[in-house]
Amino acid sequence: MxxxxxxxxxxxxxxxxxxxxxxxxxxxLAPGSPTSMLLAPDIGPEVRxxxxxxxxxxxxxxxxxxxxxxxxxxxxxxxxxVRVGMPVSEMIMNRLPNTLILMGASTIIAIVISIPLGIIxxxxxxxxxxxxxxxxxxxGIATPNFWIGLLLIMWLSVNLGWFPxxxxxxxxxxxxxxxxxxxxxxxxxxxxxxxxxxxxxxSRSSMLEVIRQDYMRTARAKGFTENTVIYKHGLRNGLIPxxxxxxxxxxxxxxxxxxxxxxxxxxxIGDLLITSVFQRDYPVIMGITMISAVLVVLGNLLxxxxxxxxxxxxxx
Amino acid sequence: xxxxxxxKNLQTHFISKKQTVKAVDGIDISIKKGETVALVGESGxxxxxTSLSIMQLVPSPGGEIVGGEVNFNGRDLLKLKEKEMRxxxxxxxxxxxxxxxxxxxPVLTIGEQITEVLRYHKxxxxxxARRRAVxxxxxxGFSRAEEMLKDYPHRLSGGMRQRVMxxxxxxxxxxxxxxxxxxxxxxxxxxxxxxxxxxxxxHQFETAILLITHDLGVVSEVADHVVVMYAGQVVETSxxxxxxxxxxxxxxxxxxxxxxxxxxxxxxxxxxxxxxxxPDEMPAGCRFAPRCPKVFDKCLTSNPELxxxxxxxxxxxxxxxxxxxxx
Ligand SMILES: Nc1ncnc2c1ncn2[C@@H]1O[C@H](COP(=O)(O)OP(=O)(O)OP(=O)(O)O)[C@@H](O)[C@H]1O
Ligand SMILES: [Mg+2]
Numbered sequence: 001m002x003x004x005x006x007x008x009x010x011x012x013x014x015x016x017x018x019x020x021x022x023x024x025x026x027x028x029l030a031p032g033s034p035t036s037m038l039l040a041p042d043i044g045p046e047v048r049x050x051x052x053x054x055x056x057x058x059x060x061x062x063x064x065x066x067x068x069x070x071x072x073x074x075x076x077x078x079x080x081x082v083r084v085g086m087p088v089s090e091m092i093m094n095r096l097p098n099t100l101i102l103m104g105a106s107t108i109i110a111i112v113i114s115i116p117l118g119i120i121x122x123x124x125x126x127x128x129x130x131x132x133x134x135x136x137x138x139x140g141i142a143t144p145n146f147w148i149g150l151l152l153i154m155w156l157s158v159n160l161g162w163f164p165x166x167x168x169x170x171x172x173x174x175x176x177x178x179x180x181x182x183x184x185x186x187x188x189x190x191x192x193x194x195x196x197x198x199x200x201x202x203s204r205s206s207m208l209e210v211i212r213q214d215y216m217r218t219a220r221a222k223g224f225t226e227n228t229v230i231y232k233h234g235l236r237n238g239l240i241p242x243x244x245x246x247x248x249x250x251x252x253x254x255x256x257x258x259x260x261x262x263x264x265x266x267x268x269i270g271d272l273l274i275t276s277v278f279q280r281d282y283p284v285i286m287g288i289t290m291i292s293a294v295l296v297v298l299g300n301l302l303x304x305x306x307x308x309x310x311x312x313x314x315x316x
Numbered sequence: 317x318x319x320x321x322x323x324k325n326l327q328t329h330f331i332s333k334k335q336t337v338k339a340v341d342g343i344d345i346s347i348k349k350g351e352t353v354a355l356v357g358e359s360g361x362x363x364x365x366t367s368l369s370i371m372q373l374v375p376s377p378g379g380e381i382v383g384g385e386v387n388f389n390g391r392d393l394l395k396l397k398e399k400e401m402r403x404x405x406x407x408x409x410x411x412x413x414x415x416x417x418x419x420x421x422p423v424l425t426i427g428e429q430i431t432e433v434l435r436y437h438k439x440x441x442x443x444x445a446r447r448r449a450v451x452x453x454x455x456x457g458f459s460r461a462e463e464m465l466k467d468y469p470h471r472l473s474g475g476m477r478q479r480v481m482x483x484x485x486x487x488x489x490x491x492x493x494x495x496x497x498x499x500x501x502x503x504x505x506x507x508x509x510x511x512x513x514x515x516x517x518x519h520q521f522e523t524a525i526l527l528i529t530h531d532l533g534v535v536s537e538v539a540d541h542v543v544v545m546y547a548g549q550v551v552e553t554s555x556x557x558x559x560x561x562x563x564x565x566x567x568x569x570x571x572x573x574x575x576x577x578x579x580x581x582x583x584x585x586x587x588x589x590x591x592x593x594x595p596d597e598m599p600a601g602c603r604f605a606p607r608c609p610k611v612f613d614k615c616l617t618s619n620p621e622l623x624x625x626x627x628x629x630x631x632x633x634x635x636x637x638x639x640x641x642x643x
Contacts, residue, residue, distance in 0.1 A: 212416040218481075220373050222433050223405035232432075236423045312468040313422055 001308070008304060011298045019293040020072070023064050023286055056079070068283075072290065078283035082276075088287040091267055096291070098168060099268030105188035106195075106253075107246075115198045115242070118203020122211060123230065132201060140197030145256050149190040156186060166265035187264040190251045194256045195249050202245045203238065210238040240311050247303030250296045252277060319387075320524050321347040321492055326384035328362075328369045337595040339365040340385070341548035342623075345526070347541075352518070352525040354535040354556070356571065357545035361593045363528045367494045370526075371411060372401055389491065408439040408483040413496070414497035416477035420469035426453075430484050437488045452483040456513050475506035476573030479513060486517050493518060496528045507594070511538055532571060536560055544568050547592055547603040549623060554629040564631040566608045577602065602634070610635060 006307065035048055035057065042070040052058050071078060077088035157165040160252065163168070163186045169179050211234060219233040220226075258270035265271070269288050276284040308314045328340035337360045347353045348408065355363050358391035368374050369381050372393065373438035386393040388409065393401060395507060413419045413435050421429060431445035436460055440448065446465065456479040469477055480496060481619040495514065512554060515538055518525055527539060535542055535556065542559045552565040563569045570588035590607040600607050605615040622630040 090402070214413060214415050215421040217373065218411075218413065218419045219421070221371060221411040222408055222484075223402040223406055225402065225439065233424070240423075291516050311423065313470045 003299070004145050004308065005305060008301050015297060016290075016293055019299060020069060020286075020290060021065065023289045023293075024068065025061075027282055028061055028064075028288060041130065062284055068286070072222075077287035077290075080276075080284050082279045082281045082284075088283045091272065091284060092291055093257055095267055095269045098266060099261070099270060101184065102191060102261070102266060102268055103183050103189055103253060103257060106192040109188055109192040110196045111192050113192070114199035115203045115239075117200045119207050119230065119235070119252075121200070121204040122207035125208060130204075133204070137197040137200045140193055140200075143193075145190060145194045146201050146259045146263055148193050149187075152186055152190060153263070166263075168266060185259050186217055187266050191253070191260045195253060197250065199242070199245065202242055206238045206241050207234065210234045211236070236310065240307065243303050243307045243310060247300040250299040252297065318349055319346055320349045320351075320389060321345065321526070322385075323366075323370065324385040324387070326366065326369055326386065327382045328365050328374055330379050332378065333560075335596055338548050338598075339379070339638045342368055342435075343548075343609070345543055345550075347524050348493070348555050350518075350522045350524055351540045352527060352538055353541045353543060354539035355526060355528045355543050356532065356535060356544060358530060358571075358592050359464060362548040363545055363635040364496055367411070367496050367526065368467065368543075369529055370494065371409060372404055373405075377482055380597075398413055403437070403452070406490075407434050407486075407488045408490055409492045409494065410488065410490040411494045411496065412478070412481045412485045412498050416474045416481060416501060418478055419481060422469055424468075425465060426467050426472075426480055428467065429469075430480070430487055431464075432483060433487050448487065449483075452487055453480070455517060456480070457509075458481045460580060461629045470600050473504050475510060478502060478506075478510050482510070482513055486521060486523070489521055490523055492524045492526065494528070498527075499534065500529070500531070507534070513536075544571070547598070549603065549628075549632065551604065551632045552630065553622075553628065558627060558629060564625065564629070564636060565604075565633050566610050566635075567604050570607075570609075602632075 009235070034052060039048060039051060056064060068078065075089060077092070080086045080088055080091060080136075082090070117133050121130045124130050153165045157163045164183050165186075168183050169175070170183075173179065207230075211230075214231060215237075216234060219229045224232070254270070257268065258273055260266065261268045261270035262274050269291065273285065273288045276288070320633075323343060323345040325347075326340055326343045327338065330339055341362070341363075343355065345355070345366070355366065357363055365374065365379070368379075370386055370388075370393070372381070374381060381394060381469065384394070388404070389598075393404060396404070398531055420426075420528050427446065427449055430449040431440075431442070432481055433442045434445040434448055438445075447639070449465060450461045453464055456475075458479070469480070472503065482498075493506040493514075498514065499510050502510060516523070517523070527534070529535060539556045542554055542556050544559075544565065544615070550566045552559070554564075559568065560572065563572050567588070572585045588607055593599060593603060593606065599616075601617050602608070602611075602615040602619050605611050608615065612634070616617055620632050620634050620637070622632045624630055625636060
């Protein structure tokens with residue numbers, strides 16, 4: 001098991017290097033430079049040259065990359081170009097917990113809602129229940145996150161006043177877990193909707209596949225109730241492919257969190273990313289991209305390990 | 317010996333908007349305590365559906381038992397509530413299937429899959445069930461039964477898995493074991509071994525067997541009684557010796573002719589021409605008429621009843637009607 005994990009970690013290294021090269025290149029191909037963003041347009045050329053000199057902006061791009069990467073490995077992501085003197089790593093670390101909390105909560109919501117829905121849908125294939133769930137899923141897949149988000153804010157926070165419309169907690173009040181959860185619920189739900197629809201579909205088809213397996217008939221022939229047959233004999237088999245789907249969904253989850261954090265003024269790395277993009281704060285953008293890439297790769301690694309634990313047929 | 321299972325006029329249909337498939341169309345089977353009855357017939361004749369109907373495990377929606385009786389130990393199982401029927405399944409009647417490779421759950425250990433039945437039906441403690449499972453595995457020839465409990469099915473060969481299935485099926489000491497082609501998927505040497513274990517165990521526990529197979533070699537070896545099925549109906553029933561000595565129905569004769577003779581000079585292997593009729597093109601008369609070498613006028617217009625013969629044999633063929641001479 002340990003060697004399997006090690007092998008998977010080693011395999012992740014080239015992927016991360018590839019991603020870093022890609023981000024770095026794209027960032028440099030994009031129009032607009034930090035100089036033009038940060039310095040007033042009427043500034044003299046000597047000041048500009050000094051600025052570029054100081055931040056290494058004149059070095060050849062590969063040199064810039066190697067410098068950046070070398071520092072990155074040591075945990076140094078450089079300094080923000082906008083908030084001068086602020087280390088990127090610190091900016092990200094300040095925000096990261098919020099993003100992780102948001103994603104964690106949404107994952108839980110997605111699992112708790114989608115997997116049971118998928119199972120029910122599969123058990124009642126071609127009934128009204130199944131068709132309703134299927135219809136709902138397609139609506140969910142087709143509807144953009146931000147739109148659902150805005151709709152829910154309008155309805156649940158503006159009109160009904162049940163939930164706050166943004167932020168992580170009520171300002172100027174002592175820490176309260178309930179207040180945090182109250183703030184967390186709506187953004188987490190909206191973020192969950194994106195993957196819920198897909199997850200429901202996958203759970204349904206996975207369970208449908210399982211339901212017609214021979215071992216399910218064996219379980220029924222043992223005299224068990226249909227619930228025991230489904231949940232004891234079926235569910236574990238049905239979950240195995242879903243674990244992989246989770247790993248595959250992670251990137252879209254990150255993408256979704258960018259939008260959701262923005263809408264709900266949730267101070268996570270997604271929100272930071274958008275701000276930084278508008279300000280062309282390269283070090284921050286690249287830092288966030290790299291952190292997200294590492295997290296996605298890590299998430300997939302976890303999914304693979306979970307897969308190996310769940311499925312006794314996997315030899316590692 | 318008293319009758320253990322008495323199936324009367326059992327009918328199981330697959331009903332869809334397009335058509336109704338009469339997979340089981342009025343089957344009678346009677347099994348005495350401790351007896352082995354073989355149910356034989358070509359693929360698609362409804363053998364599996366008959367056995368699943370007895371267990372009330374017909375795939376649903378679609379399949380439905382539409383009539384008949386399944387008298388088991390003095391009560392009609394078809395009249396039981398689902399909850400009571402569950403106490404019968406796996407406990408009084410258990411089942412093993414054709415596909416040993418896929419009939420065990422890949423994510424549960426062998427131990428779990430055997431002990432769960434004992435704990436459910438016999439309310440055994442974990443420890444009692446574990447000890448019983450070890451005993452059962454030893455009975456089907458596993459010497460390292462203790463360690464096997466922690467194994468997952470994928471490590472076992474087909475023959476080993478089928479032995480596990482037998483151990484599992486026998487765990488609650490059932491009165492009837494239904495074995496749906498238990499050896500078809502296995503190679504010949506393993507087949508003999510599996511049959512041996514089945515025979516020994518059921519003898520020891522006095523379990524009756526309904527053995528579904530299309531292998532007449534197997535039938536001659538283990539069965540006391542034979543029921544021959546064709547297109548959802550019984551066409552002949554007989555004790556095993558008489559059936560092999562003097563098969564009556566032309567279909568049975570055809571089946572017997574299609575077993576390769578091992579002794580003597582090499583015989584030409586004859587197979588029955590044609591195929592089992594599709595459900596939507598059932599012949600108006602005898603269902604076997606289109607393939608029957610001895611067909612005559614009457615066969616084409618009406619389907620014969622099961623006609624009683626000597627020694628309790630029955631045959632569904634106009635050749636054996638009162639006044640006709642056997643050919
Ligand atoms: N799900 C289903 N829907 C419709 N018809 C079905 C279904 N399952 C079985 N049947 C019909 O029932 C008939 C009997 O099937 P069954 O499985 O009992 O045959 P069998 O005698 O066990 O054959 P085999 O030797 O191939 O196992 C088949 O001819 C088929 O047309
Ligand atoms: Mg069959």
